[in-house]
Amino acid sequence: MSHIDSVRDFIIQELHWGGDVGALTEDYPLIANHVIDSMGLLMLISFLEDELGVDIADDELVPSNFATLKSITSMIDRKRAAKSPTS
Numbered sequence: 001m002s003h004i005d006s007v008r009d010f011i012i013q014e015l016h017w018g019g020d021v022g023a024l025t026e027d028y029p030l031i032a033n034h035v036i037d038s039m040g041l042l043m044l045i046s047f048l049e050d051e052l053g054v055d056i057a058d059d060e061l062v063p064s065n066f067a068t069l070k071s072i073t074s075m076i077d078r079k080r081a082a083k084s085p086t087s
Helices: 003-013 038-052 069-083
Strands: none
Touching (some): 003 038, 003 069, 038 069
């Protein structure tokens, strides 16, 4: 399962997304449409850290990193790339 699918499933199941699943596209505004609120953000961060092994620093808790599924998965990919040893 891709990161975007994992995050989408988390939002649907754990944050109880009540909208049309098809509307939850990679560019759907999560914060602007109140999909993620402050409690949901804490739950999402916990999920990212525990399930996907990504450490989220305090300075990364900015709306641009959590605005859409695409921005969340881009942050995950950047962090994983930075963590990977270079050859």
